[in-house]
Structure formats: structure tokens, C-alpha cells
Amino acid sequence: MNIITTQNLSKAYHHKDGVVDAIKNISLSVEKGSFVTITGPSGSGKTTLLLTLAGLIRPTSGSFSFLEKELTHVADSELAHFRRKNVGFIMQSFALIPYLTCIQNVMMPLSLNKVDNAKQKSIAKEVLANVGLENRMNHLPRELSAGQQQRVAIARALINSPSVIFADEPTGNLDPSLSIEILNFLKSINKEKNITIVMVTHSPIAAEYGNVKIHLNNGQISSMINLN
Amino acid sequence: MNLLKLVWIELWNKKSQLISSLMAIVIGIGVIVGIRTINVYSEKAVAIKLDNLGANILVLPQAASIDDYYTSDIDAPTIPMEYVERILTSDIKGVDNMSPKLTRRITLDNKKYVLTGIQPKDEIASKPLWQTTGFGKELEASCAPSSDENTSHGYEDEKLKRKAVDTLDYSECLLGFQVAKALNLKEKEILKIQDKEFIVAKLLDETGTVDDDRIFVNLRAAQDIFGIPDQISAIEIMGCCNAISDGLLGRLRNILPDTRITTINQIVSTQIETNKMMNKTSVIFLIIILFVGSISIGNYMWANVNERRKEIGILRMIGTLKSEIYKILLLKAIILGLIGGILGYLLGTISAYYMGPVFAQIQVSAIPIFILWAVLISIGISILGSLLPAYFAAKIEPFSNMQEE
Ligand SMILES: Nc1ncnc2c1ncn2[C@@H]1O[C@H](COP(=O)(O)OP(=O)(O)OP(=O)(O)O)[C@@H](O)[C@H]1O
Ligand SMILES: [Mg+2]
Numbered sequence: 121m122n123i124i125t126t127q128n129l130s131k132a133y134h135h136k137d138g139v140v141d142a143i144k145n146i147s148l149s150v151e152k153g154s155f156v157t158i159t160g161p162s163g164s165g166k167t168t169l170l171l172t173l174a175g176l177i178r179p180t181s182g183s184f185s186f187l188e189k190e191l192t193h194v195a196d197s198e199l200a201h202f203r204r205k206n207v208g209f210i211m212q213s214f215a216l217i218p219y220l221t222c223i224q225n226v227m228m229p230l231s232l233n234k235v236d237n238a239k240q241k242s243i244a245k246e247v248l249a250n251v252g253l254e255n256r257m258n259h260l261p262r263e264l265s266a267g268q269q270q271r272v273a274i275a276r277a278l279i280n281s282p283s284v285i286f287a288d289e290p291t292g293n294l295d296p297s298l299s300i301e302i303l304n305f306l307k308s309i310n311k312e313k314n315i316t317i318v319m320v321t322h323s324p325i326a327a328e329y330g331n332v333k334i335h336l337n338n339g340q341i342s343s344m345i346n347l348n
Numbered sequence: 349m350n351l352l353k354l355v356w357i358e359l360w361n362k363k364s365q366l367i368s369s370l371m372a373i374v375i376g377i378g379v380i381v382g383i384r385t386i387n388v389y390s391e392k393a394v395a396i397k398l399d400n401l402g403a404n405i406l407v408l409p410q411a412a413s414i415d416d417y418y419t420s421d422i423d424a425p426t427i428p429m430e431y432v433e434r435i436l437t438s439d440i441k442g443v444d445n446m447s448p449k450l451t452r453r454i455t456l457d458n459k460k461y462v463l464t465g466i467q468p469k470d471e472i473a474s475k476p477l478w479q480t481t482g483f484g485k486e487l488e489a490s491c492a493p494s495s496d497e498n499t500s501h502g503y504e505d506e507k508l509k510r511k512a513v514d515t516l517d518y519s520e521c522l523l524g525f526q527v528a529k530a531l532n533l534k535e536k537e538i539l540k541i542q543d544k545e546f547i548v549a550k551l552l553d554e555t556g557t558v559d560d561d562r563i564f565v566n567l568r569a570a571q572d573i574f575g576i577p578d579q580i581s582a583i584e585i586m587g588c589c590n591a592i593s594d595g596l597l598g599r600l601r602n603i604l605p606d607t608r609i610t611t612i613n614q615i616v617s618t619q620i621e622t623n624k625m626m627n628k629t630s631v632i633f634l635i636i637i638l639f640v641g642s643i644s645i646g647n648y649m650w651a652n653v654n655e656r657r658k659e660i661g662i663l664r665m666i667g668t669l670k671s672e673i674y675k676i677l678l679l680k681a682i683i684l685g686l687i688g689g690i691l692g693y694l695l696g697t698i699s700a701y702y703m704g705p706v707f708a709q710i711q712v713s714a715i716p717i718f719i720l721w722a723v724l725i726s727i728g729i730s731i732l733g734s735l736l737p738a739y740f741a742a743k744i745e746p747f748s749n750m751q752e753e
Pocket of ligand 2: 166167168
């Protein structure tokens with residue numbers, strides 16, 4: 121079953137110096153349970169594609185759907201509901217809220233989904249233990265190493281049992297051995313929980329983890345390899 | 349976690365910013381609460397004064413000042429008792445009631461008190477002259493409604509109404525609340541003034557006015573104590589309202605040329621003026637604080653939203669609705685308003701407590717209902733100031749790596 125489908129998806133940024141066509145006519149479909157990697161030179165539109173697929177920015181033209189549901193023209197609030205229910209995010213800069221402790225950061229998506237506090241706590245503890253941070257639950261992000269912060273972000277992405285996790289250079293700020301650790305973890309959740317992963321990366325090593333490999337050039341797909 | 353907790357943690361995280369943003373609101377609400385508190389007590393004091401007088405016209409010695417009426421020094425001027433008879437025997441209509449008084453300061457145990465000689469009701473009634481003139485009866489009937497209005501003076505607090513003294517023997521006295529406390533006297537005990545002994549007939553309730561420091565004795569006893577028989581320091585007259593406007597004052601002046609005749613409204617007019625001014629000031633302050641407070645909160649919110657663009661973006665990224673961002677900001681505004689209102693109330697009440705006696709010569713205590721107003725106004729101001737920042741906060745796009753550059 122296809123989890124993500126796009127038709128001629130394009131995004132143009134309107135800038136005072138002119139229009140930038142970040143992605144152009146992208147048509148693709150991603151099967152549920154895939155590990156998709158997106159590579160390409162800087163400025164080729166990788167982040168733009170990822171954000172569009174995740175419903176964070178609106179395409180200029182074309183369409184995209186999630187689990188057969190057309191999302192191109194739905195209201196902002198529906199997109200937000202889609203994100204809080206189905207999507208987890210892992211960003212290069214971790215995107216943690218600095219004044220919340222690890223566990224509070226991890227609990228946030230559950231609180232948005234109106235899970236009661238006791239349940240939020242127990243699930244968050246379990247997920248934090250999964251990423252090896254059971255001893256750091258009440259630490260603030262700044263009291264953690266970069267690798268630990270990224271694991272908090274992963275825990276937050278996992279907490280609402282999403283069907284897809286979008287990761288934009290999740291290992292970009294980490295040293296090589298930490299990167300491998302994080303990538304292995306992503307691979308394991310992809311395998312064990314059948315969570316679809318869409319990951320933008322610069323690193324050829326990271327790209328090897330994918331079973332669907334998309335290469336972008338100038339906002340267009342220059343190659344797409346499906347190993348499934 | 350929930351939105352409220354998120355807001356709370358965030359506010360707690362930046363305490364110093366919070367305090368500085370609240371400064372304007374706290375001071376503003378404080379000033380309003382302070383003025384209003386003093387004002388309420390000052391208005392009460394006026395009401396008490398008016399009701400304590402139980403009269404609306406005062407006949408004073410020509411040379412006396414208004415203050416002498418409340419507390420006179422030993423050499424304060426007096427008028428002869430005969431003036432009372434002069435009024436009674438005249439054909440002046442519209443005098444409902446009359447009570448001659450002699451008021452002087454005295455010293456007991458090295459402390460100063462005010463001694464007031466009064467004529468109790470039974471003595472008035474027993475005076476044949478007053479009965480033959482039909483004093484009271486007929487006039488009262490004709491003037492009853494308007495004189496009623498006069499005695500209440502628009503203040504409806506029953507407790508404040510002065511109770512008429514029905515009987516007070518030559519050897520009896522009534523003690524004001526503070527006097528009884530200071531002299532440690534109870535009912536039926538003996539108070540010695542110079543060489544005279546007085547039985548304490550009654551302890552008066554606390555009124556918050558100079559009456560608390562007053563000792564009441566029979567007028568004749570007071571005249572004997574001060575050695576000025578047949579002299580009084582004032583005649584309080586209950587005049588019929590219509591008669592006053594018909595020139596009662598002028599007619600009284602005609603028969604009592606060497607006196608000063610004034611109405612109660614003139615006496616308390618300065619305090620009434622002060623009250624009016626305080627009312628106006630608090631309205632002006634309310635308007636100022638509405639502007640300054642909401643601008644100051646708005647400014648804080650604006651800076652706060654800008655500083656937290658990234659966090660708001662993160663919240664949006666993980667699926668927080670625009671309406672929830674709005675809610676977060678408004679919750680924050682409400683919390684700020686709540687804190688500002690409570691602190692402002694405390695500040696205002698405490699300052700009123702200390703300033704009341706200094707500036708308005710009245711004792712002030714907290715008015716609990718004001719906390720409700722303080723909080724409501726403060727929250728209103730805070731929400732007003734936060735509307736625009738909240739609107740822009742909700743417009744912040746979901747976080748993406750690109751925003752960081
Ligand atoms: N907000 C924006 N406004 C205008 N132009 C933008 C904006 N965001 C991105 N672009 C442009 O769109 C193009 C694609 O950007 P994008 O961030 O998707 O590239 P990328 O492949 O992720 O690059 P990198 O590998 O450096 O992260 C770039 O040319 C960029 O300058
Ligand atoms: Mg990028």
C-alpha cells in the first residue's frame with residue numbers, strides 16, 4: 121500500500137529577487153514501511169520536498185496525498201491534525217523546546233492528542249528508555265550532549281506511534297560514530313515497527329540505509345532506486 | 349503536559365522579564381486600588397460625620413472655626429445658652445429639632461480627649477417652653493419627608509446612623525470607643541473629671557471618627573466642669589429642607605447676629621470635594637493604566653513572541669493548531685493579568701493603609717471586593733495588550749531547518 125503519493129508536485133518560493141523553483145513536477149509514490157533517502161547537492165530542493173510531503177509547507181502546484189487522502193487543499197488545522205496523529209519529525213538541529221525537560225518535550229505530541237497526564241508520563245518514560253535516556257528524563261536539552269538531544273527528538277517523533285517519520289539530516293550535527301548509532305536505531309524502528317521513514321541526507325553512508333533512494337538535482341528527481 | 353502547564357513553565361523560565369512587564373500594571377492597579385480604598389473610607393467618614401451631627405444647620409460663635417466644632421481648645425469662643433430660647437420664641441418656622449452642645453478638649457492621665465456636653469432628649473421634652481410652642485410635632489409632620497432625606501444624606505448604611513441619646517443624668521457619661529480603651533473603663537464604672545465623678549452609662553461603638561475619642565456628659569455638667577454656665581459652643585439645628593431653601597439661614601442670622609450660621613454641606617464640603625477629586629483621579633488613572641499597562645504587556649508579549657519564534661514553529665511542526673497557539677498566548681495574558689491584579693491590589697491596599705491617615709486623616713483597612721475588580725481590570729488590560737502579538741504568533745509558520753539560517 122502506498123503511504124505517500126505525489127503528482128507533479130512543485131514548490132516555488134517568491135523572493136524579492138525573483139521566483140525560486142525549489143522543486144519541480146515531482147511525481148512519486150512511497151510504499152508503507154519503506155526507508156526513503158533523499159540526496160542531492162545543496163540547494164537541490166531536498167528540504168523543500170520533505171517539508172511538502174510532511175504537510176509543513178504548501179505546494180505551489182500539483183498534489184500530494186497521505187494514505188489515499190488528498191491533503192493538497194485541506195485547511196491548516198486539518199494539516200496540523202494530520203501531523204500530530206501520523207507524523208514524527210527529526211531535524212538536524214533537534215528542534216527541542218529549550219525550557220522543557222526531556223520528558224516534557226517527549227510528552228508534548230501526546231498532550232496535543234489529549235492523552236491524559238499519567239498515560240503521557242508512562243509512555244514517555246518507556247520511549248525514553250528505548251532510546252537509552254532513562255537517566256536523563258528531567259534534564260533540560262542544554263544539559264545533554266548533541267547525540268542525547270537527537271535521541272530525545274527521536275523519542276518525541278516516536279511517541280505518538282506515527283506511520284511516518286520525516287528526518288532532515290538527522291545526523292548532520294553528530295560525529296560519525298554517533299551518526300551510525302542513530303541510523304541503526306532508525307533502521308530498527310523502521311523494521312520492527314514498520315514505520316515509514318523519509319530521510320534527507322548529505323552523507324553517502326546514511327544514504328545506504330535506505331531501500332528507496334531518491335536523488336534530486338535542480339528541484340527534479342534525477343534518479344530513483346527502489347530496492348524493495 | 350498540557351497547554352496551561354506549558355505556559356506556566358515558560359513564564360517561570362523568564363521570571364525577570366515577567367516582573368518588569370508587570371511593573372506598569374501592578375503600579376497602575378495599585379494606585380487605583382489605593383485611591384479607591386481611601387476614597388471609600390473617606391466617603392464613609394463623611395457619612396459618619398453627617399450622621400453624627402444629626403443636624404443640617406450649625407450655629408457657631410462668630411470667631412469659631414469649623415474645626416472648633418469637633419474639637420475645641422479651652423479658650424475657644426462660646427455663645428450664650430439663651431440663643432436657643434431666642435430661636436424657640438421667634439416665629440421662625442422650619443426648625444425641626446435643636447440641640448445645644450459644649451465641646452472642649454480636656455486632659456485626663458496626660459492624654460487629650462474631647463468632652464462634649466449634650467442635652468438628652470428627656471430634658472428637651474421636659475422644657476415647658478418647647479412643649480408650648482409645639483416644637484417638633486406639627487413641623488415634623490409637615491417636613492417629615494424632606495427632613496428624612498436630610499438625615500440619611502444619601503448614605504444608607506444603617507450602622508452609621510447616630511443613635512439619639514434619650515437620657516443622660518448629670519452624673520452619667522458616655523464613652524467613645526477609644527476613650528474607653530485608653531482609660532480602661534467599663535460600663536457602671538466611675539470616671540473622674542476634675543472633682544466630679546461620672547458613672548459610665550454606656551460605651552459607644554467604634555465609628556472611626558473623632559467621636560471615638562469623645563466623652564459625652566450632660567450639658568450642665570460640662571458647663572460646670574469648664575466653669576462657663578449658660579455657655580455653649582454650638583447649636584445643632586435640624587432644619588426642614590424646604591425651609592432652608594426658603595431662607596431659614598437668613599432668618600436665623602437676623603435674630604442671632606453675632607453668630608456664624610452654616611449648613612452641614614458647607615462643613616463637609618472640603619472632604620466631599622476631596623472625595624470627588626479622588627474619584628476623578630482614579631478614573632484618570634484607569635484610563636492611563638489602560639493605555640500604559642496594555643502597551644507594556646503588549647510590548648513584552650511582542651518581544652516574547654519574537655524571541656520564541658523558533659519554539660512556536662516547533663509547536664506548529666508537531667501539530668499544534670493556530671487556535672492553540674492563540675490560546676497559549678491568551679492563557680499567558682490571563683496569568684499575567686491575574687498576577688498583576690493580585691500584586692496591584694496588595695500594593696494599593698498596603699499603601700492606602702499607610703497613606704490614609706497621612707493624607708486623608710482616616711483609618712483604612714482592606715476592601716476585599718476590590719481584588720475582584722483589580723484582577724478583572726488587570727486581565728482585561730493584559731488581554732487587550734496581547735491580542736496583536738497573539739495574532740502574529742498564530743501566523744508563525746511551522747518550524748523547518750531553513751528558518752534557522
Ligand atoms: N524560504 C525560502 N525563500 C526563498 N527561497 C528559498 C526558501 N527556502 C529555500 N529556498 C530556495 O529553494 C531552493 C531549495 O532549497 P532547499 O532548502 O530545499 O535545498 P536543500 O536541498 O535542502 O539544500 P541543503 O542541502 O543545503 O539543505 C534553494 O535554492 C533555496 O535558496
Ligand atoms: Mg536542506
